[in-house]
Amino acid sequence: MLIEKKLTIQNELGLHARPAALFVQIANKYESDIVVKKGRQEVNGKSIMGLLTLAAEKGAALHIKVNGPDAKEAIQELEKVILGDTP
Secondary structure, eight states, X not given: OEEEEEEEOOSTTOSOHHHHHHHHHHHTTSSSEXXXXXXXXXXXXXXXXXXXXXXXXXXXXXXXXXXXXXHHHHHHHHHHHHTTOOO
C-alpha cells in the first residue's frame, strides 16, 4: 500500500536533531519504505543524515511517501512527529 501525505512542520526549531532522530527511530520500526521530500530534495526517511540535510525549518512543507504492508500505521505515527504531537 502506498500512502502519500503533505505536512507542514510545526516545531519552532524545525526538524532539528532531536525530532529527526525520533522520526528515524519510528520509521525504522516499520517494514515500509519511507521517503521524505522537501522541494526537489528527496531522502530516505530511515536515515538521520538524510533528514538533517533537508534543513527543514518551521513552516516547511514536507511530502512523505510510505510504501509497504504497514504504511497506514507508519504514516500515522510519523505525522505526529512532524505536527509536534510528541514530547
